[in-house]
Amino acid sequence: MNAALPEPGDLFDQAPCGLLVTALDGTILKVNGTFCEWVGFAREELVGSKRVQDLFTMGGRIFHHTHWAPTLQMQGSLAEVKFDVRHRGGQSIPMILNARRRKRAEGEFDEIAAFVAEDRNRYERELMSARKKADALLEKEREAQHLLRDRALFAEQMVGIVSHDLRNPLSAILMGIQLLGRTEGERRARVLGHVRNSAERAQRLIEELLDFTRARVGQGLGVTLGTIDLHEITAQVIGELMLAYPDRVITHLLAGSGVCIADADRLAQLIGNLVGNAATYGRSGAPIVVRSQVDGAEATLSVHNEGEPIPPALLATVFEPMVRGVPEGSSARNVGLGLFIVNEIAKAHRGAMDVTSSSAEGTTFTLRFPAR
Numbered sequence: 001m002n003a004a005l006p007e008p009g010d011l012f013d014q015a016p017c018g019l020l021v022t023a024l025d026g027t028i029l030k031v032n033g034t035f036c037e038w039v040g041f042a043r044e045e046l047v048g049s050k051r052v053q054d055l056f057t058m059g060g061r062i063f064h065h066t067h068w069a070p071t072l073q074m075q076g077s078l079a080e081v082k083f084d085v086r087h088r089g090g091q092s093i094p095m096i097l098n099a100r101r102r103k104r105a106e107g108e109f110d111e112i113a114a115f116v117a118e119d120r121n122r123y124e125r126e127l128m129s130a131r132k133k134a135d136a137l138l139e140k141e142r143e144a145q146h147l148l149r150d151r152a153l154f155a156e157q158m159v160g161i162v163s164h165d166l167r168n169p170l171s172a173i174l175m176g177i178q179l180l181g182r183t184e185g186e187r188r189a190r191v192l193g194h195v196r197n198s199a200e201r202a203q204r205l206i207e208e209l210l211d212f213t214r215a216r217v218g219q220g221l222g223v224t225l226g227t228i229d230l231h232e233i234t235a236q237v238i239g240e241l242m243l244a245y246p247d248r249v250i251t252h253l254l255a256g257s258g259v260c261i262a263d264a265d266r267l268a269q270l271i272g273n274l275v276g277n278a279a280t281y282g283r284s285g286a287p288i289v290v291r292s293q294v295d296g297a298e299a300t301l302s303v304h305n306e307g308e309p310i311p312p313a314l315l316a317t318v319f320e321p322m323v324r325g326v327p328e329g330s331s332a333r334n335v336g337l338g339l340f341i342v343n344e345i346a347k348a349h350r351g352a353m354d355v356t357s358s359s360a361e362g363t364t365f366t367l368r369f370p371a372r
Contacts, residue, residue, distance in 0.1 A: 018095070018114030026051035026064070026110075035114060038095075040088030052112065057084045057092060068099075072110060076101045082117065094118060221341070223263035223348040230267070230299055231258035234292040237271045245279045249287040256294035260371040262349055270345045271301065273338040274365050278305035281363070299351075299371040304364040310357040318355055319343040342367075 012019060018035030022028050028046045036043050039055060053064040060083045071078055078099045084092040094117040101110050231254040238252050271290065278288045282305030289304040310318060321340040342365070346353045351369025 018112075020052060020112040020114070022052050022110045022112065024101075024108060024110065026053045026069075028052055029109065038087075038093060038114075038116060039085060055085050057086060060084055072099060072101050085114070221266065221344045221348045223266050223345075225261050225263055225349075228260060228262050228264045228267075229258045230260050230262070230292045230294055230301070233264050233267055234271060234290060234301070237268045238275075238290055241272060241275050245275075247284075248279050248282075250275065251287050251289045253289060253291045254293065255291075258292065258294055260294050260299040262299070262369070266345045266348065267301065270342050270367060271303070273342050274303035277338060277365075278303055278363070281305070281307060283307035294371050297371055298368055300366065300368050302364055302366040304362055306362040309359050310355070310363060315355060315357065319353060339365075 006014070013033045015032055015034055018038060019032040020028055020035060021030040027048065028050055029048070031043060031046050033043070036046065039046075041050075053061050053068075056064060063083075068078065068081065078097070081097050081099075083095055083097055085095045087093055096115045096117045098113045099110055101108065234254070235252055238250050242248075242250055275288055275290065282288060286306040291300070291302045291304070293300040319339050319342070321337050343353050346367050346369065349367075349369040351367055354366045354368070355364070356366075357363040
């Protein structure tokens with residue numbers, strides 16, 4: 001039986017792992033055939049000619065200098081240290097190295113065992129990839145939960161605001177209907193006017209909510225683009241708004257030909273919202289200035305008013321959907337979707353909204369969009 005066992009020299013040379021003996025400075029003094037085969041070097045090219053750290057990548061050499069050598073000096077051993085070992089052909093081979101420092105009669109040496117870690121490296125990469133995917137899924141889940149909480153809170157706030165704001169015009173409508181049954185002549189006409197105004201307020205609230213739902217749940221507001229005269233549409237809307245705001249002066253300034261590609265109804269809605277905003281927040285008696293301009297490839301619409309400026313902290317979020325700050329119970333109070341819808345109309349025209357506001361210059365909302 002003993003005759004069938006391999007010789008100790010064969011066990012060393014053909015071991016299923018790389019075996020090396022090095023001097024304390026890393027010079028290779030002895031190496032087995034397995035390691036030579038792995039790295040593609042002949043034994044004579046390594047023994048006495050190379051240090052073990054010469055086979056490492058740059059990062060491995062730094063680690064060898066800062067951690068490997070000092071730890072062996074202090075502790076006398078290292079276990080399962082991963083290095084990328086360079087093959088003669090230039091490719092890197094991931095290896096796990098164990099080392100022990102021994103004192104013998106011939107001197108002090110480092111004995112190293114090396115194991116190829118391709119499977120372990122692949123497993124670690126797959127594990128890292130799986131962890132990244134799990135982290136990404138967890139982050140998406142957190143974002144989804146956060147979004148659901150935000151939507152629930154927003155829905156709760158919206159229901160409260162709409163319930164409050166629809167109650168007033170609907171109460172006025174019901175009261176007006178009752179009065180109509182008991183009035184005649186001129187007073188009847190006045191009551192009808194109040195009923196009509198209240199109904200229009202309720203209708204505007206509902207239309208704003210529908211637009212908001214389309215913008216938030218769908219893919220943005222729908223537009224029907226066609227060739228229009230921007231100046232003509234602006235002048236027409238201003239004429240209607242002057243009837244709605246008889247105590248305000250609304251001035252129209254225009255430049256350029258006015259011909260552009262846009263949705264006339266949506267631009268009318270945008271102008272109405274901006275002028276209504278200016279009438280609500282602007283200084284009483286100061287004119288509201290509406291400018292329409294087509295200059296080459298760009299069309300511009302702006303609405304300017306004088307009065308208290310928008311606080312700087314609110315400028316960045318002025319197009320977000322909530323009430324800007326109208327006193328409770330005011331007839332001008334609304335769901336606070338006007339500027340949000342204005343911004344969505346701008347996006348639907350592949351344009352953008354801009355706002356500037358100061359005590360000296362007043363407040364100006366500007367839409368810029370491609371004219372062609």
